[in-house]
Amino acid sequence: MAIEQRGECLNLGIAVGSGMNVRAIPVIGLALLKQDSVLSAYKLILRYQKLIGDSTNAQLIKQQVGPQERQALLRFHFVSSTGAIGTLSYEAAMAFCVKIARTVAAKQWRPTRVCVQRREPCEELEQYFNCAIGYGAPHHEIHFQADDQAAHSELQQGIVAEKHKAISQVPILLLEQHLASGELSCKSMAQLLSMSEKTLQRRLSAEGTSYRALLDTLRQEKAVLCYGSQTSASVK
Template identity: 25%
Template sequence: MSNPSNAPSQASVSASLTQAILHAATRLGLERQPLLDACALHDEQLIDPDARISFAAQQALWLELDRRLQHPEPGLLLGRNLTPGPFSVLSYLLQSSATLGDALTAALRYQRLGGEGGELQVEEQDDTLSLLYRPLYPQHPATRIRVLAMMACWVQTTLPLLDGFRLLEVRFRHPQPDDLAPYDDVFDCPLHFACDDYAIVLPRDLCQLPLIQANPPLQQLLRQHAEALLARLPSASLSARVIGLLGEQLAHGEPDRAELARALALSERTLQRRLADEGCSYQQLLADTRRQLAEQHLRDGRLPATEIAWLLGYSEPSVFFRAFRQWTGLTPGEYRARYGAG
């Protein structure tokens, strides 16, 4: 499962993530202003946590950090000092998820809110689950420090949220370094280098375990905000923007295609034509969004199926039950019994 990547020349990243990187650097003894100067950024650009800056500017920041930090692997050092709070809505959304599986689903859906410097994918095989990251410009000199920082931060953030959290292996694109101690300190598992992808491999059954900071009411509010931010990203494909707007509309009842088209400054006919150009349709995106949200609610186990039907904009629960069976081959009750958190 993956999200469409943005064109490299237009890629942007979250101002809040850039702010978090700068905070980590100052904790490690670096001065903030020279770092800002090196990537031609100003503090005013980073005040709004929902603002965006160019991916190229952040790449320049990573290069400057790589030059200034005296450490065998600066990315791992930075990752261990990145705090999740300044990441704004995306970080809080992941931490308040009911289970690790729910957090990963949200990470896939909203990954562009953090940045467009690569693509996150999840692959399931037998008893393992792999988080794959495919960066833009994999040979760029800033890629190694950037991706290592993100991998280390994810592990350090997830570890206290999940009892029994452990890694099976970690894979890296770059060759094996002489000093493996920084890697062992962060990952504590078998390490593989010169691989095709960056990847963190977990036991698949961890996905069903509850997160310690699960907060369903807060998560619902954050999800609505994340959907609105996703829809507003100017570089998003039309289908991605439609999905974001559908998420907003479903929180208030049956989606209105005409209203959605107006929000995109399109006629309904143009909306349908442009979606067809991207290989999809409004009805398909609506069904996919409903299915994803339905499965999430059923795994959470907190809402009865009839209430889930109302939340997804169905006029009658029976219509939802029939649709869900067509999607999964299971009734909502059977799905909850098989995959529910409790």
């Protein structure tokens, strides 16, 4: 579905998705822009969706194309509707995810391929995604290079977490990423969030918690999950 505006054909999905502000995403806007690759940014936003119990769903799939080439794709699973409204919802989400990648990596970033369920070609889709588009596909997907790195521009480095009210959720998400390889100190976490250690502790205290409390809670949750999986395995 498209509408005519000032003599031009406007795809509402692309217009909505590309017009969303990455930095304004509740809780994780800052953390998202601090990711070191497009892949890690997508992983973070999918974890956030699970945290808030969002009804939408997407799947991140990594593929080994060659000995030194890794591809990945983001596959969307929202509703079964393939009507006009459903199609626009998919395309809006895809446009926003590409905007996230272009904010994290570079304005010129583009997928290697995009797949959509709509059968008729759409010039606006082709212009926005700037890559090969597979029409009439069984799934809506964004294919990209798994090793695409972040640009870390001055704009990204200058963003502060003062704009995010629920600051306690940001360290939780970042700690989940680092627990497997080692813990982040409170000082290191504060540096990632572009604030002083004292400011981070003050912000957390205002929410009735502390950095140590967040870390201990996350450790306990991981321990419970690990014990539960071991118990299930022994029962089998």
